[in-house]
Amino acid sequence: xxxxxxxxxxxxxxxxxxxxxxxxxxxxxxxxxxxxxxxxxxxxxxxxxxxxxxxxxxxxxxxxxxxxxxxxxxxxxxxxxxxxxxxxxxxxxxxxxxxxxxxxxxxxxxxxxx
Numbered sequence: 001x002x003x004x005x006x007x008x009x010x011x012x013x014x015x016x017x018x019x020x021x022x023x024x025x026x027x028x029x030x031x032x033x034x035x036x037x038x039x040x041x042x043x044x045x046x047x048x049x050x051x052x053x054x055x056x057x058x059x060x061x062x063x064x065x066x067x068x069x070x071x072x073x074x075x076x077x078x079x080x081x082x083x084x085x086x087x088x089x090x091x092x093x094x095x096x097x098x099x100x101x102x103x104x105x106x107x108x109x110x111x112x113x114x
Contacts, residue, residue: 020102022058031093070097
């Protein structure tokens with residue numbers, strides 16, 4: 001409700017699906033932020049701090065490519081570290097990753113549905 005009127009109704013999942021803008025890709029990376037950009041046009045940098053980089057993936061059609069890329073980069077990082085130790089600064093370094101929908105709070109704040 002907002003100013004006495006109902007502005008949105010439904011389950012949290014329904015509201016996130018309807019009003020949420022894309023998905024979040026969270027990368028734990030020791031590499032340079034620019035080197036962690038997923039290879040899709042709909043990716044834009046949301047935040048980065050303390051070795052964690054968050055990209056917003058705006059197009060659901062890109063999720064398959066993003067997941068495959070992140071998984072491959074994590075595997076390559078682990079293999080490189082087992083063989084040679086630390087990587088160089090121009091290599092993509094992804095120790096772990098996660099993909100998620102925006103939280104309900106994010107959706108409500110972004111769309112000002114409060």
